Amino acid sequence: MTDGMFDVDRIRKDFPILSRELPGGRPLVYLDSGNSSQKPAQVIATMREEMERHYSNVGRALHTLGAESTAAYEAARDKVAAFIGAPGRDEVIFTKNASEALNLVAYSFGNPTCDDERFRMGPGDEIVISEMEHHSNIVPWQLLAQRTGATLRWFPVTDEGRLDLSRLEELVNERTKIVSVVHQSNVLGTVNPVDGILARARQVGALMMLDASQSVPHRAVDVAALGADFVAFTGHKMLGPSGIGVLWGRHDLLSAMPPFLGGGEMIEAVWMDHSTFAPVPHKFEAGTPPIVEAIGLGAAVDYLTAVGMDEVLRHEHELTVYGLKALSEVPGLRIIGPTTAEDRGGVLSFTIPDIHPHDVGQILDDNFGVAVRVGHHCARPLHLRFGIPATTRASFYLYNTTDEIDALVRGLHHVQKVFG
Amino acid sequence: MIAESLYQELILEHYKHPQGRGLRDPYDAEVHHVNPTCGDEVTMRVKLGDGGKVEDVSYDGQGCSISQAAASVLHELATGSTVGHSLEVVEEFTRLMQGRGQVEPDEDVLGDAVAFAGVAKFPARVKCALLAWMAYKDAVARSSA
Numbered sequence: 001m002t003d004g005m006f007d008v009d010r011i012r013k014d015f016p017i018l019s020r021e022l023p024g025g026r027p028l029v030y031l032d033s034g035n036s037s038q039k040p041a042q043v044i045a046t047m048r049e050e051m052e053r054h055y056s057n058v059g060r061a062l063h064t065l066g067a068e069s070t071a072a073y074e075a076a077r078d079k080v081a082a083f084i085g086a087p088g089r090d091e092v093i094f095t096k097n098a099s100e101a102l103n104l105v106a107y108s109f110g111n112p113t114c115d116d117e118r119f120r121m122g123p124g125d126e127i128v129i130s131e132m133e134h135h136s137n138i139v140p141w142q143l144l145a146q147r148t149g150a151t152l153r154w155f156p157v158t159d160e161g162r163l164d165l166s167r168l169e170e171l172v173n174e175r176t177k178i179v180s181v182v183h184q185s186n187v188l189g190t191v192n193p194v195d196g197i198l199a200r201a202r203q204v205g206a207l208m209m210l211d212a213s214q215s216v217p218h219r220a221v222d223v224a225a226l227g228a229d230f231v232a233f234t235g236h237k238m239l240g241p242s243g244i245g246v247l248w249g250r251h252d253l254l255s256a257m258p259p260f261l262g263g264g265e266m267i268e269a270v271w272m273d274h275s276t277f278a279p280v281p282h283k284f285e286a287g288t289p290p291i292v293e294a295i296g297l298g299a300a301v302d303y304l305t306a307v308g309m310d311e312v313l314r315h316e317h318e319l320t321v322y323g324l325k326a327l328s329e330v331p332g333l334r335i336i337g338p339t340t341a342e343d344r345g346g347v348l349s350f351t352i353p354d355i356h357p358h359d360v361g362q363i364l365d366d367n368f369g370v371a372v373r374v375g376h377h378c379a380r381p382l383h384l385r386f387g388i389p390a391t392t393r394a395s396f397y398l399y400n401t402t403d404e405i406d407a408l409v410r411g412l413h414h415v416q417k418v419f420g
Numbered sequence: 421m422i423a424e425s426l427y428q429e430l431i432l433e434h435y436k437h438p439q440g441r442g443l444r445d446p447y448d449a450e451v452h453h454v455n456p457t458c459g460d461e462v463t464m465r466v467k468l469g470d471g472g473k474v475e476d477v478s479y480d481g482q483g484c485s486i487s488q489a490a491a492s493v494l495h496e497l498a499t500g501s502t503v504g505h506s507l508e509v510v511e512e513f514t515r516l517m518q519g520r521g522q523v524e525p526d527e528d529v530l531g532d533a534v535a536f537a538g539v540a541k542f543p544a545r546v547k548c549a550l551l552a553w554m555a556y557k558d559a560v561a562r563s564s565a
Contacts, residue, residue, distance in 0.1 A: 358458055358484035358548065362426065375458050389459045389482055418427060419436075419485070 006311040012399050014040040014303075026369030029404045034186055034214060034347050034395030035373045036236045039300075043239055046299035047292050058291050059265050059282070073291055076298030077281070083301045084231070085222035086248055093247040093254070093284045094294050098213040099136040101232035101247035102180070104260045104284060105209055106140035109177065110148035114258040118207060121177055123149035128171055128179045128206075130155035130163055131385050134186050135378040137211040141180060155181065157385055161188035161337035168200050176206040183231075184215035187379045187393065188337030189320070189347035191215065194226055207253070213237055217397070218316055218345050220309035223248050235293065240300035244293035247284070254280040261286040312398045316346040319396045323348050323405045330412045336391050346396035349377070352412065355419045357392040363418060364392075368411040370404075425538035426545070427485070430493075435485035440495035444478040449562035453555040455547055460487045462552045466559040472503040474560075479552065486536070486545055491552035493532050503560055509533065510553050517546045 012018050015038050022028055030038060050072060056065035058073045081089040095101045108114065110121035127141045131154050145152040153171055156164040163181070172179055179201050184191045194210065201208045209230035215221055216231075217238035223231050230249045236242040249257075259266060259277050263286030268276040277283045304312065320341045327333055332353040338344045352360060361374035373393045376383045383389060394408055443450075447465035454461040460483025467476040477498045479491050498506040512529045513536070521541035527534045539549045 356484035356488075358460075358486075358545070359427075362542070362545070366426070380459070383459075419432065 006307070006315055008315065008399065008401055011307070012401075014042065015399050016041055016044070018399060022369045026367075029368065029370040029407045031394040031396065031400065031404060031408060032371045032373050033217075033237070033397035033400070034377075034393065036242065037217065037239050037397055038399065039241065039296075040239055040303050042303050043241070043296050043299045047241065047296040050292050050295050055292065057288055069291060072295045072298075073289070076294045076301075079298040079301045080246055083305060084216065084246075084248060085224045087224050088251055090280050091248055091251050091254065093249070093281045094289055095232075095245040095247055095284075096243055096290060097236075097245035098211065098232045098234040099140075099245075101230075101245050102136050102209070102211065103140045104247055105178075105180075105230050105232075105249070105257075106144045107260055108257040109144055110150070111258045114256070116256040118177075118253070119257060121148040121150050124175060125150040125177045126153055126173070126175045127151070128153045128155065128176055128181075130181045130192075131157040132161075132163070132185045132188060132190065132382050133180075133182055133379065134211060134213070135380070136213075137180055137182060138381065150177070151175075154381075157188075157382065160339075161185070161190050163190070163192050165193075165196060168196065172197065172200045172204060172206060174204045176201070176204055178207045178209060180209040180211065180230075182214070183210045183212040183221070184218065184345045184347075185337070185379075185382075186214045186347065187349045187377050187382055187391065189345045189349075190338055191219075191343045191345060193343075194228060198227055214345060214347070217304075219313045229253055235297040235300065238297075238300055239303055240297035241293045243290045244297045246297075251280065254284070259283055259286070263287040307398060315398055316396050316400075317341055319400055319402065319405065320344060320346045320348070322402050323394065323396070323408075326405050326409045327412075330409060331416065333412070336386055336388070346400075347393060348395070349391040349393040351388055351391055352416065355415060357390040359419065360392045360412070360415050363415045364408070364411040367414060368407055370408050370411050372408070426542060428535040428538065430532060430535040431485060431489040434489035434492040438488060438492040440478060440499060441480065441492065442478060443480050444476055447476070447478070449559045451555050451559045451562065453551055453558065455483070455487070455551050458483070458548070460484060460548060460551055462487070462491055462555050464491075464552065464555040464559050466556065466563050468503065468560075468563050474498050474501050474503060474506055477556065479555075481552070483551070484545075484548055486539055486548040487551045490533075490536065490549045493535075494552050494556055497531055497533060498556060503564065507557065507560065510557050513553055514550065516540055517550055 054068040056069050058070040077092050081092045109119050158164045207229045210228045212231045212233045216233040235244040266286040334351045336349045357374035364370040375390050447467045450465045452463045462481035464479045469475040477495045516525045525534045525537045
C-alpha cells in the first residue's frame with residue numbers, strides 16, 4: 001500500500017500469523033484461503049477494542065455502551081452495503097455464514113405463512129442449481145424440494161470446468177421458481193457468467209441467487225450491476241472473523257418473505273396468539289447477533305477497500321497465471337478446472353497419479369509447512385462428475401507470493417519421491 | 421520431518437502392493453464402510469470356517485495410503501487366523517490408534533500393524549487407519565450372527 005502501489009511484502013506485515021513458525025522450525029506457507037482467510041492486525045485490533053471499550057448488546061440497550069455498540073454494528077452494515085454496491089443498507093442482512101443466508105432464502109419458498117406468488121412452491125415447480133455447487137448451495141434446495149415436491153435440476157459442467165449452458169432454455173423454463181448458482185467455484189476457480197442466465201430467469205419470471213462466497217473476497221462485486229435477486233457470502237473468507245455472513249437481497253423481495261428464525265429483536269409486537277415483525281433487515285436478525293464479528297467484518301471491508309479490490313484481483317490473477325504454469329511442470333499433475341487464467345480465480349485444484357490427496361496434503365504440511373486443503377471441498381457432486389473422490393487444492397489471497405507457489409511445487413516433487 | 425514417522429516403509433509397501441485385494445467368493449458377510457469426512461471407503465467380505473477359523477478376508481476400496489495399507493495389513497494378519505485371535509489384534513490396534521501417541525504398542529500382538537504406531541500422533545488420520553479394521557469387526561459380527 002506504499003504510495004498507493006500494491007506491495008505484497010507490506011501487506012504480509014499486516015498479518016501476524018504469516019510470520020509464525022510451525023513446530024520443527026518450518027515457516028508457514030498458507031495456501032488455504034479458499035477455506036478460510038487469515039486476519040490482518042487491523043481487524044484483530046478493531047474487535048479487541050470493541051470488547052475492551054464499547055461492548056454491550058445492540059438495538060435494545062439504551063445506555064452509552066449500547067448506543068456505541070449499536071452504532072458500530074450498524075456502521076458495519078453501511079460498510080458492507082457500500083462494499084457490494086447495495087442500493088440500500090437495509091438490504092444487507094447479517095447471518096452467521098453464507099450457509100445460513102442460502103437457507104434463509106430456501107426456507108422462504110413453499111412457506112404457508114407467505115402468500116406472495118414468487119415464493120409459492122409445490123409439485124411441478126422447479127429449482128435450478130449446478131454441478132459445481134458447494135454443498136451449502138445444494139442441500140438447502142434438496143431439502144426444499146423434499147418439503148414441497150418441487151423438482152431440483154442441474155446445469156452440467158464441461159470437461160474444462162465451465163458451466164454448460166447449452167440447455168439453458170430447457171433447464172430454466174416457465175416452471176422455474178429460482179436459479180441459484182455459484183459466482184466463483186471453490187474448486188474449479190471458474191467465474192461464472194451471470195448475464196445470460198439472469199436474462200433467461202427474467203424471461204420466465206424466476207428469481208436468481210448467487211453464492212458469492214468465493215467472489216466477494218477476491219474481486220469487486222457490485223450487486224446492483226450484477227442484477228441478481230439474492231447474493232450470499234461469508235466474513236471469514238474475506239479477512240473477517242468466522243460467525244458472520246451476509247445475505248443481500250432486493251428490498252421488495254426481503255419485505256415479502258416470511259421471517260426465518262423467530263426471537264428477540266425481529267418483532268414489532270408480540271401477542272399471545274400472533275406477532276408482527278420488524279422491517280428488514282431486523283426481521284431476519286433474531287436474537288443477539290454476532291456483534292463483535294459484524295464489527296470485525298466492517299474492519300475487514302475497510303482493509304480491502306484501502307488496498308483496492310482491483311489490486312487484489314490483479315495480484316491474484318498474477319499468482320494464478322504463475323501457479324498454473326508452475327503446476328504444469330509437475331509430472332502427471334491434472335488440473336481440475338480451467339487451465340488458463342481467464343474468468344478464473346486463484347483456486348488451483350489438482351490430482352497426481354496414484355497418490356491420494358490426503359497423503360499429498362500430509363507431506364506438504366509436515367515437511368514444508370505448506371497448508372492446502374484436501375478432499376472434496378464440500379463439492380462432492382462436482383468430484384463425482386470428474387470421476388475422482390478428492391483433489392488437493394491450493395488457494396491464493398492478496399498476501400500470497402510466487403515464492404510460496406515455488407514451495408508448493410518443491411513439496412509436490414518430494415511427495416512424488418516418497419511415493420515413487 | 422514428522423511425516424517420516426507416519427509414512428513407514430512398510431505402509432508404503434502395502435499401499436503400492438496391496439495383499440489380498442479384490443472381493444472373493446464365497447463369503448459369509450459383506451460390509452461397506454465409509455469415512456464421510458474424507459470419502460475413503462472399503463468393502464469387506466469375511467469367510468469363516470470350522471472352529472472359528474478365518475478362511476478369507478477380501479476387500480476393495482479407495483482412499484489414502486494409510487487406509488489402503490491398513491486394509492492390506494489386516495488381510496495378512498486375519499486370514500488363516502481365528503476369530504478370537506484376530507479380534508484381539510483389532511482391539512490392540514484400536515487401543516494404539518486411540519492412544520494419541522502415548523500408548524506403547526504390543527508388537528507381539530500387532531505384528532506388522534505396529535508400523536501404524538506413528539499414525540496415532542495425527543488425530544485426523546486415525547480414522548483412516550481404523551476404517552478397514554472396524555469394517556472387519558463388523559463383518560465378523562455379522563458372519564457369526
